[in-house]
Amino acid sequence: MQQIYPDERGRYGDYGGKYVPETLMYALEELEEAFNAAWGDASFHEEYQDILREYAGRETPLTFAGHLTEHLGGAQIYLKREDLLHTGAHKLNNAIGQVLLARRMGKSKIVAETGAGQHGVATATVCAKFGLECKVFMGEEDMERQALNVFRMELLGAEVLPASSGNKTLKDATNEAIRYWVTNVEDTFYLIGSVVGPHPYPMIVRNYQRIIGDETKQQMQTCCGALPDAIAACVGGGSNAIGMFYPFLEDNVKLYGAEAAGMGVHTAQHAATISKGTRGVIHGSLTYLIQDENGQIIEPYSISAGLDYPGIGPEHAHLAESGRVEYTGVTDEESLEALSLLTKKEGILPAIESSHALYLAFEKAKQMDRNERIVICLSGRGDKDVETIRRRMEGESSDE
Amino acid sequence: MNKATNVLTVEEAATRASYPLFVPFIMAGDPDEEATISIALSLQEAGAHILELGIPYSDPLADGPLLQRSAQRALKGGMSLKGALRLIRTMREHGLTIPVVVFSYVNPVLRMGEETFVKEAASAGANGVLIPDLPMEESSLISTFAKEKGLSVISLVAPTSAHRIEKIASQARGFLYCVSSLGVTGTRDAFPDEAYAFIRKVKETSTVPVAVGFGISNRRQVELLDGVSDGIVVGSAIMKIVEEQQEALTSSNKADRNQALNEIKTFVSTLISS
Numbered sequence: 051m052q053q054i055y056p057d058e059r060g061r062y063g064d065y066g067g068k069y070v071p072e073t074l075m076y077a078l079e080e081l082e083e084a085f086n087a088a089w090g091d092a093s094f095h096e097e098y099q100d101i102l103r104e105y106a107g108r109e110t111p112l113t114f115a116g117h118l119t120e121h122l123g124g125a126q127i128y129l130k131r132e133d134l135l136h137t138g139a140h141k142l143n144n145a146i147g148q149v150l151l152a153r154r155m156g157k158s159k160i161v162a163e164t165g166a167g168q169h170g171v172a173t174a175t176v177c178a179k180f181g182l183e184c185k186v187f188m189g190e191e192d193m194e195r196q197a198l199n200v201f202r203m204e205l206l207g208a209e210v211l212p213a214s215s216g217n218k219t220l221k222d223a224t225n226e227a228i229r230y231w232v233t234n235v236e237d238t239f240y241l242i243g244s245v246v247g248p249h250p251y252p253m254i255v256r257n258y259q260r261i262i263g264d265e266t267k268q269q270m271q272t273c274c275g276a277l278p279d280a281i282a283a284c285v286g287g288g289s290n291a292i293g294m295f296y297p298f299l300e301d302n303v304k305l306y307g308a309e310a311a312g313m314g315v316h317t318a319q320h321a322a323t324i325s326k327g328t329r330g331v332i333h334g335s336l337t338y339l340i341q342d343e344n345g346q347i348i349e350p351y352s353i354s355a356g357l358d359y360p361g362i363g364p365e366h367a368h369l370a371e372s373g374r375v376e377y378t379g380v381t382d383e384e385s386l387e388a389l390s391l392l393t394k395k396e397g398i399l400p401a402i403e404s405s406h407a408l409y410l411a412f413e414k415a416k417q418m419d420r421n422e423r424i425v426i427c428l429s430g431r432g433d434k435d436v437e438t439i440r441r442r443m444e445g446e447s448s449d450e
Numbered sequence: 451m452n453k454a455t456n457v458l459t460v461e462e463a464a465t466r467a468s469y470p471l472f473v474p475f476i477m478a479g480d481p482d483e484e485a486t487i488s489i490a491l492s493l494q495e496a497g498a499h500i501l502e503l504g505i506p507y508s509d510p511l512a513d514g515p516l517l518q519r520s521a522q523r524a525l526k527g528g529m530s531l532k533g534a535l536r537l538i539r540t541m542r543e544h545g546l547t548i549p550v551v552v553f554s555y556v557n558p559v560l561r562m563g564e565e566t567f568v569k570e571a572a573s574a575g576a577n578g579v580l581i582p583d584l585p586m587e588e589s590s591l592i593s594t595f596a597k598e599k600g601l602s603v604i605s606l607v608a609p610t611s612a613h614r615i616e617k618i619a620s621q622a623r624g625f626l627y628c629v630s631s632l633g634v635t636g637t638r639d640a641f642p643d644e645a646y647a648f649i650r651k652v653k654e655t656s657t658v659p660v661a662v663g664f665g666i667s668n669r670r671q672v673e674l675l676d677g678v679s680d681g682i683v684v685g686s687a688i689m690k691i692v693e694e695q696q697e698a699l700t701s702s703n704k705a706d707r708n709q710a711l712n713e714i715k716t717f718v719s720t721l722i723s724s
């Protein structure tokens with residue numbers, strides 16, 4: 051039997067915990083209490099399930115990618131279609147759950163960080179629906195890479211605040227969101243976007259994302275009468291991955307996490323936290339992170355704003371150490387190759403984040419038997435990335 | 451020169467000081483190592499009882515823009531936790547005799563290893579450690595090592611600590627750092643009214659002296675805290691002068707350097723002298 055994590059100290063094995071300024075400690079205690087009360091309350095689940103069904107569009111389909119399977123000639127490839135969720139990515143599952151929690155706690159102001167803008171859009175969307183005030187911190191670099199999502203958040207009535215420190219990406223947006231929360235902790239709910247941060251956040255976000263894996267398990271039973279042989283997901287902070295993996299942790303299913311290798315793990319330009327990181331604390335949690343020998347955090351790099359993060363959720367650090375999940379770096383170029391292939395073979399344009407998982411899964415599928423099945427968590431759609439992809443492709447052809 | 455041998459413990463220095471117990475914070479390596487030494491000695495001369503020496507960190511979550519910029523300058527100059535511990539040794543050689551508290555975010559400490567850090571800090575001449583992102587729930591290991599080496603682990607209480615105040619105060623060593631108001635470091639003109647009731651409550655609970663920090667920048671605040679707290683921690687207001695005077699502080703001209711150090715001393719005397 052797998053031990054139940056997190057333990058009462060908010061740990062997943064050695065990882066996790068609460069490394070935050072004292073100002074936030076009581077707020078985290080309150081949050082944990084409120085979450086546990088909600089999670090144990092049938093009426094909370096009823097409300098949550100209703101909104102997921104009628105507003106968000108759950109359940110999302112499990113699509114058999116027939117053409118692609120034929121093309122690769124290996125395992126049968128299935129796609130869990132979080133790209134079809136309202137707002138275009140899995141992030142909405144968590145945003146809905148946390149907004150319901152904020153309402154139960156009587157907080158009417160929400161602050162969030164965002165990388166690709168998907169979590170920011172999801173948060174702004176749910177705040178619009180429930181009439182809550184919403185502020186989203188976003189790195190200046192990401193505001194440029196994901197300009198369309200900035201505009202979407204503003205249309206939804208959110209205020210987008212630029213984070214201008216460091217590399218001006220997700221890490222810096224998270225720093226600013228936490229600083230804002232420290233200052234406004236009494237009336238503001240911090241709606242974190244992945245399974246990162248101090249306890250109880252990694253547990254809360256996992257529980258709001260596990261619906262991905264729970265549905266997949268049922269859908270596989272319905273379509274094939276069996277569990278999949280393998281599952282792949284991309285890992286930024288790790289929320290879509292843990293949501294997908296969690297219900298399968300005790301099953302005989304191979305689990306693969308794809309992290310961003312940027313220009314390659316042998317260069318300095320990557321965000322491959324498990325492959326290249328070491329133990330340390332980032333954003334309140336003991337985990338793996340990319341740092342130098344003095345414990346200073348190194349700025350990560352990935353083409354995909356959603357994976358461009360120097361840490362990883364503490365539960366992933368634990369699953370990597372125990373060997374239950376295998377984590378592999380996928381480069382910018384490899385992910386774009388997989389993106390093109392899926393688009394051409396199946397008529398589905400995936401997010402660049404999700405394309406990291408696609409590449410890894412395609413490589414695994416080629417080595418698997420034709421009667422085996424692999425499920426990929428297609429965490430989001432690629433519409434937000436069209437501009438990045440276009441620039442990249444034009445840039446490449448003009449280099450030639 | 452000989453290593454200073456007559457250094458008080460943090461608790462001794464805090465207990466003996468008459469109001470205000472004055473604990474300045476400076477960032478190691480901003481604008482450079484030599485200037486940090488001179489600033490530390492100037493602060494001692496101006497009446498500091500305990501020095502808080504900040505270790506620059508890439509992602510200082512509890513700091514406002516001013517100390518973020520300060521950390522960036524120090525990091526650019528190559529400062530690190532190891533470098534700062536070496537710097538304490540040098541300060542001692544130059545005649546710094548007040549206790550030194552190392553202020554570091556937890557990650558550089560973990561990277562060095564908690565046990566190694568405590569050992570090296572003690573041997574370099576530090577007397578205490580303050581880790582702003584290490585709440586009591588996570589601090590038992592470092593407290594054990596620190597106790598062995600005679601270092602005080604300084605605890606913080608915040609206006610939101612609620613029921614936690616008693617437990618934190620009962621474990622406090624050296625002095626208890628009372629965070630004046632919500633938010634990150636930076637100068638504030640005044641504290642919210644409810645701050646005083648909170649500080650009084652902390653003072654009633656604490657068995658060690660209480661120093662108030664976060665936002666102290668003027669004489670009026672220090673006067674208002676008289677009779678409420680035992681002392682003050684002042685960081686951003688000092689580092690603001692350091693930022694403004696960075697060129698003078700690193701000038702090859704001694705008169706320029708002294709002029710800048712005098713700015714700091716003058717500020718301190720308007721803040722604390724009776």
Ligand SMILES: Cc1ncc(COP(=O)(O)O)c(C=O)c1O
Pocket residue numbers: 139140165166167168169243244245284285286287288289290291355356357401403404429430431
């Ligand atoms: C589509 C998509 N997939 C994945 C991620 C990475 O986040 P996580 O690892 O938490 O799923 C993001 C983050 O923005 C995203 O937008």
